[in-house]
Each structure stands twice: as structure tokens, then as C-alpha cells.
Amino acid sequence: MPSSGTDRGAVAQTLVAYGIELARAGAVQVGDAFTDDVDADALVKGCDEAFLLGILFTQGIAAERAWAAPYLLKQRLGHLDLKRLAQEPDAVARAVARPPALHRFIKNVPVWIVSAAQQLLGEYGGDASRIWPEGEHVTEVRRRLLAFDGIGPKKATMAVELLVRNRGARLRGRECGSVAYDVHVRRVFLRSGLIDVDTPAEVQRAAADSSPEEPGLLDLPSWLIGRSTCRPKDPDCDACRLGAVCPRLTDRAVEGVGVRRSVR
Ligand code: SF4
Incomplete structure (x- = not known):
């Protein structure tokens, strides 16, 4: 069941739209x-x-x-x-x-x-x-x-x-690819209510539910949000791409690596 107050569909749609926007941007992706x-x-x-x-x-x-x-x-x-x-x-x-x-x-x-x-x-x-x-x-x-x-x-x-x-x-x-089990991705998935349990299987399931044809589409937007606004400490929800749809479960942290940076 979704977390209380969570509209997973809206969160998923926002992430997918952001992912498409990034994919179209092509050369300006951060990973470039x-x-x-x-x-x-x-x-x-x-x-x-x-x-x-x-x-x-x-x-x-x-x-x-x-x-x-x-x-x-x-x-x-x-x-x-x-x-x-x-x-x-x-x-x-x-x-x-x-x-x-x-x-x-x-x-x-x-x-x-x-x-x-x-x-x-x-x-x-x-x-x-x-x-x-x-x-x-x-x-x-x-x-x-x-x-x-x-x-x-x-x-x-x-x-x-x-x-x-x-x-x-x-x-x-x-299309068989999915999101990486990355600390930023996991934090965004947890706080936005896409998952309630932080396991690789849950992250993959949430990505597949959100974007059945291309689960990996959620990877880059989630990672970017996790690295920029959804920081381990002092998340900036008002500036976040998910700010309008996210339940802002900011007390949720990725266990064991809550304040560490991930790499990509
Ligand atoms: S709105 Fe806040 S809690 Fe939700 S993903 Fe953005 S920064 Fe994180």
C-alpha cells in the first residue's frame, strides 16, 4: 500500500517526464x-x-x-x-x-x-x-x-x-535495464513514497511500476534530485522537481549511508 499521503502515480509521472526531458536534452545531461x-x-x-x-x-x-x-x-x-x-x-x-x-x-x-x-x-x-x-x-x-x-x-x-x-x-x-541501487536514487524513492522498504527488489519493482517500458528512465532524474535537492541533510523540497507531488517524507534516510555521497 502507498504511504499515507503519497500519490505514487504523480511522483512517477513527474520523474518519467523529467527523465524524458533529460533524454531529449541529450548533450546537456550531467553524465555527458x-x-x-x-x-x-x-x-x-x-x-x-x-x-x-x-x-x-x-x-x-x-x-x-x-x-x-x-x-x-x-x-x-x-x-x-x-x-x-x-x-x-x-x-x-x-x-x-x-x-x-x-x-x-x-x-x-x-x-x-x-x-x-x-x-x-x-x-x-x-x-x-x-x-x-x-x-x-x-x-x-x-x-x-x-x-x-x-x-x-x-x-x-x-x-x-x-x-x-x-x-x-x-x-x-x-527497456530491460533499470535503475541503479544507488544511495541518491534510494533516498528519493523512499522520501517520495515510491518505496517503503529499501531493498534492491523494491527499488526495481517501483521503477518497473512507474515506467514499465523503460524502468531505467527513472535512474538519472532520481539521481540528480538526490544529489541536488534531496540531500541527506537539509533537503530543499521547495526547490525540488518533485516538490509539488512528493509527500516529503524527509525523516526517511538510507540506512548505513545516510550522509555519504554516492558515486556515478
Ligand atoms: S520534495 Fe523533498 S523529500 Fe521529496 S524528493 Fe524532493 S527534496 Fe526529497
């Missing part, structure tokens, strides 16, 4: 720039392997910092050669950990990088684009991404969305 640094942005847009490394970094730190990391790693190592990444774990670890560290998970991230390089060489001929070839189905791409150390469902879903939306990958079955 992965990071403020022009060179770093160009690298993750133009180099498939760097994009995959960027996905590995997108956890527990700000998105802009995560997407700048492949470029900084390249600068520190002097290369992003997969064979060397795969064979020189100590160098990778030092490059990630050197102050200022490229990530706060200075033990895990280098392991993921080395593992990803090995996997790319062993299974994809050193070409990350073979993970998401033209015409491939999104579920298959997500499954392949999930096979990488350091990539869970959230990152895999996010990667597929970014591949399609920001890097122009032509994948089939995007």
Missing part, C-alpha cells in the same frame, strides 16, 4: 561530462579500457574524482598498458596509494585493476569494447561486467546506463 578535468574526461570517453577502470573507481568517492582517476593513474604510471597493469601489481598499488591517493580503498582498487587487466587480456583480447559490442543485449553486458572483481550489480547497472547514454553504445533491450 564524467569529470571536470577535460583531459581526464576525454580519456574515459575515448578509451574503453579507461572507462572500465573508471567503473572500478566509482565506489565510495565522489563521481568526479572517480572518473578522473584513470587519467591520474596513467600519469603516475606513464601508461595504461594492460599487460603491464596485469603483471606489475606493486606498481599499480603504489600509483593508487601515492598521496594524494586516487581512492580511499587503496588495497582493493589496485587488486581490481590488476584483475581487470588480466581478464581483459584473457577473455577480450585486451579490448574492453568487446564487452559491449554493438547489438549486444544489455543483460549480457551486465552479466559480463559482473564477472569483473569490484563490479557488483549497482556498478554494472550504472555502467550499462552510461555506455548507452553517455558513450553512445548501441545495445539491445535497454
Whole structure:
């Protein structure tokens, strides 16, 4: 049952309309720039392997910092050669950990990088684009991404969305895609009454109910709202895109990560 005072239909409609507006805007989507640094942005847009490394970094730190990391790693190592990444774990670890560290998970991230390089060489001929070839189905791409150390469902879903939306990958079955189980998305879903229970299944169900043909349409608008107005603390409901339809259940927080920033 909907939360008291919640018109889930109106909330869903508003998010879908916002999602369509963003999709039409195309080039001005926030995701169009992965990071403020022009060179770093160009690298993750133009180099498939760097994009995959960027996905590995997108956890527990700000998105802009995560997407700048492949470029900084390249600068520190002097290369992003997969064979060397795969064979020189100590160098990778030092490059990630050197102050200022490229990530706060200075033990895990280098392991993921080395593992990803090995996997790319062993299974994809050193070409990350073979993970998401033209015409491939999104579920298959997500499954392949999930096979990488350091990539869970959230990152895999996010990667597929970014591949399609920001890097122009032509994948089939995007309608099967859904929202990422992201802290911002979850907070907006909870506070707007789209969900009463914060579980991955409930988030996916709410997205599918709201936009049956393209659940993923809710992903970017929810994330943008979560990052801008529906902040963990002091949400700005009056300035929010959902302000007119949201029940403003602002006492609801995402458990365990209530005040942390998510990454994308
Ligand atoms: S900022 Fe307020 S109006 Fe907007 S989603 Fe959050 S609780 Fe709802």
C-alpha cells in the first residue's frame, strides 16, 4: 500500500517526464561530462579500457574524482598498458596509494585493476569494447561486467546506463535495464513514497511500476534530485522537481549511508 499521503502515480509521472526531458536534452545531461578535468574526461570517453577502470573507481568517492582517476593513474604510471597493469601489481598499488591517493580503498582498487587487466587480456583480447559490442543485449553486458572483481550489480547497472547514454553504445533491450541501487536514487524513492522498504527488489519493482517500458528512465532524474535537492541533510523540497507531488517524507534516510555521497 502507498504511504499515507503519497500519490505514487504523480511522483512517477513527474520523474518519467523529467527523465524524458533529460533524454531529449541529450548533450546537456550531467553524465555527458564524467569529470571536470577535460583531459581526464576525454580519456574515459575515448578509451574503453579507461572507462572500465573508471567503473572500478566509482565506489565510495565522489563521481568526479572517480572518473578522473584513470587519467591520474596513467600519469603516475606513464601508461595504461594492460599487460603491464596485469603483471606489475606493486606498481599499480603504489600509483593508487601515492598521496594524494586516487581512492580511499587503496588495497582493493589496485587488486581490481590488476584483475581487470588480466581478464581483459584473457577473455577480450585486451579490448574492453568487446564487452559491449554493438547489438549486444544489455543483460549480457551486465552479466559480463559482473564477472569483473569490484563490479557488483549497482556498478554494472550504472555502467550499462552510461555506455548507452553517455558513450553512445548501441545495445539491445535497454527497456530491460533499470535503475541503479544507488544511495541518491534510494533516498528519493523512499522520501517520495515510491518505496517503503529499501531493498534492491523494491527499488526495481517501483521503477518497473512507474515506467514499465523503460524502468531505467527513472535512474538519472532520481539521481540528480538526490544529489541536488534531496540531500541527506537539509533537503530543499521547495526547490525540488518533485516538490509539488512528493509527500516529503524527509525523516526517511538510507540506512548505513545516510550522509555519504554516492558515486556515478
Ligand atoms: S527534496 Fe523533498 S520534495 Fe524532493 S524528493 Fe526529497 S523529500 Fe521529496
